[in-house]
Amino acid sequence: MQAKIDGLKKQVEICDSNISRAESEINARQSVLNAIRDYWRLKPISAKYKTISDSKDKELFYVENMADINRYNNVTDVLNANKLPDGTLPRAEQLKSEIAEYKQSKTLNYDNRDKAKAELRKYEILMDNIKSVVKDEPKKVAGIER
Numbered sequence: 001m002q003a004k005i006d007g008l009k010k011q012v013e014i015c016d017s018n019i020s021r022a023e024s025e026i027n028a029r030q031s032v033l034n035a036i037r038d039y040w041r042l043k044p045i046s047a048k049y050k051t052i053s054d055s056k057d058k059e060l061f062y063v064e065n066m067a068d069i070n071r072y073n074n075v076t077d078v079l080n081a082n083k084l085p086d087g088t089l090p091r092a093e094q095l096k097s098e099i100a101e102y103k104q105s106k107t108l109n110y111d112n113r114d115k116a117k118a119e120l121r122k123y124e125i126l127m128d129n130i131k132s133v134v135k136d137e138p139k140k141v142a143g144i145e146r
Contacts, residue, residue: 001127008120015113022106029095029102035078036092042072 045068052058062069079089 011116015109018109022102046072
């Protein structure tokens with residue numbers, strides 16, 4: 001019975017680990033999706049900033065658009081860090097599909113974890129009951145002649 005309890009505890013740990021991994025993967029892919037969206041939203045601002053030749057106008061434009069320009073630079077860093085081995089960026093549709101798969105996996109692991117926890121509770125209660133019966137048994141046996 002203890003082996004069954006240990007197995008269920010291990011199953012709960014595995015499900016928790018899978019849930020954490022899925023959440024991490026979802027967050028990573030969502031971050032890339034957000035970066036792609038922000039890149040296209042902020043690219044015209046960055047392009048305009050790069051085309052300004054007068055230093056005073058450039059400085060004024062930068063001050064007015066500092067947050068967007070800095071965000072654009074951060075976004076390009078994220079995108080460069082997440083390029084595929086062939087040097088291209090992942091497609092948004094592919095990222096969305098992967099996110100959906102990880103969400104499905106996460107849901108399945110939550111369900112499996114909940115079932116394992118419920119079964120674990122039953123076995124732990126059963127084990128406690130057995131221990132209490134076994135603990136009381138010697139007292140009853142001592143009064144019986146053999």
